[in-house]
Amino acid sequence: MEKTMTTKTPTRRLKVKLASNKKRTNSQRAWLERQLNDPYVHQAKADGYRSRAAYKLIEIDQKYRILKAGQKVIDLGACPGGWTQVAVERVKSQTNEKAKVIGVDLTEMSEIPGATVFQGDFTEDSTQERLIDLLDGKANVILSDMAAPACGMTDVDHIRIMALIEEAFNFAENVLAPGGAFVAKVLRGGTEADLLKRLKTAFQKVTHFKPPASRKDSAEMYVVGIGFRG
Known part of the structure; x- marks a missing residue:
């Protein structure tokens, strides 16, 4: 069954900040925070797309x-x-x-x-x-x-x-x-x-x-x- 085409514009969410974690490098933490705060990432999950791209x-x-x-x-x-x-x-x-x-x-x-x-x-x-x-x-x-x-x-x-x-x-x-x-x-x-x-x-x-x-x-x-x- 085909999924209906979406034209939604992702909306901003409250910013998420990660707690300090010694197992993560600064770059890993920055990447993860960006993903968690990216409205396109959340919209992709909601719409069933494999990536925000x-x-x-x-x-x-x-x-x-x-x-x-x-x-x-x-x-x-x-x-x-x-x-x-x-x-x-x-x-x-x-x-x-x-x-x-x-x-x-x-x-x-x-x-x-x-x-x-x-x-x-x-x-x-x-x-x-x-x-x-x-x-x-x-x-x-x-x-x-x-x-x-x-x-x-x-x-x-x-x-x-x-x-x-x-x-x-x-x-x-x-x-x-x-x-x-x-x-x-x-x-x-x-x-x-x-x-x-x-x-x-x-x-x-x-x-x-x-x-x-x-x-x-x-x-x-x-x-x-x-x-x-x-």
């Missing part, structure tokens, strides 16, 4: 209307599955025979009703070939929430994530249907000029967007390409 895609879709019933969607960097869950709801892949949602990640994922998910390295040819086989046609939307492990050096982290975005876009150019959409995570500063130029050539509209669900202290934002020219 689901609301990032919900907010992107509310603004750009990229997900529609009957579409085929590929979700790159899908684990733990919040974006995949939202895609399933919005393209109605549990009830619409034309719709299809495929998710892949380096980390193993548990099954999601209405989607096909598997473990694999997207940068490997074999993984991309499997995605194409499962797709069985052209995709309408390519989503990428992929991110390389951060090393703390801004320039290096930027280069790593840009390499993933470029790989995702190269793949999208081959599998997207005309009119399709592309969404990928970037870091503060946006998409590099050369890739942005390619995106603007390939899509009718290209923009950057930071969803409200993206934490204010996070450097992430998303590049959104709409209207693939084919």
